[in-house]
Amino acid sequence: MDRELSNKLSPILSRRSIRSYQDKEISNELIDALLHAGMAAPSACAKDPWRFIVIRDKAMLGTVCEKLPNGTMLARAALGVVVCGDLNAAHSNQLSYMLQDCSACIENILITAPLLGLGAVWLGIHPRQERIDHLRKVLSLPHAIIPVSAIAIGYPDEHKAPRSRYDEGYVHNEKW
């Protein structure tokens, strides 16, 4: 890819998982921008089944990540956003659509973070039942609300160079 093209796509190509954060709060304006970006994702039949738990409280962040292996950095993040899906709101009440819609929404938030000077990482919850049960309990989630992932967000305290995971072996032309 030539340099001009690669610069143009930099928000997408240079996204990396950021797991180390400065001890610095994130303004409500930026949190609002992250949520706007999340809700700008497409969803099946425009059902927008995403729901958000915005967590700033350090004790709650620590509690949430107790059952998230590899998610301990959440306790040191300025912000956690747990993205949930409402199965009752999803197109045809299908889990598949709910997961697809929420994942597009999560990716929008991940791409937006560095545009705001922030770093973020996607911490998986679904389909691990023990994580779902834990989040349901500590966040008081209603039955139809399924936590899909937690996003840890903060001002980055690490720099990661862009890298490509492009694999031409994954690309087929016209048919498999």
Place this chain on the structure above:
Amino acid sequence: MDRELSNKLSPILSRRSIRSYQDKEISNELIDALLHAGMAAPSACAKDPWRFIVIRDKAMLGTVCEKLPNGTMLARAALGVVVCGDLNAAHSNQLSYMLQDCSACIENILITAPLLGLGAVWLGIHPRQERIDHLRKVLSLPHAIIPVSAIAIGYPDEHKAPRSRYDEGYVHNEKW
């Protein structure tokens, strides 16, 4: 959101589903850029289970969309990218992770399209069994390869103004 912030996030906030295309080919360089963007998405345990069928042939595009309701514009698109997941490659062979990873990848491609002057729309395949079976047959997909969505892409022949689907009712603080 103030204007400066909103401009900064414009690639994400102004994305719209584009369903009408000019009769103009897309260069291999741009197709390559779209695929690089897709593969820059995060995936559970970096398993990168996404696989791509890149379709330029008009007859094949027409065949693919035969079983995609609301997907007839694919026959008039310059390009179709069918994003599939390899269930054998996905983290813990979990369909949920495979869907989440592929959806983040699809969203990257959708956001990249307008940065390249292109327009795109996400056409749902999974979990509709009749669509999966049709795609499996016409694209000769192996058993573990599950088509998640088809993306129709072309130079836009319609303009859609940005719109916000932000809903503050979807946002909860600290807990539900």
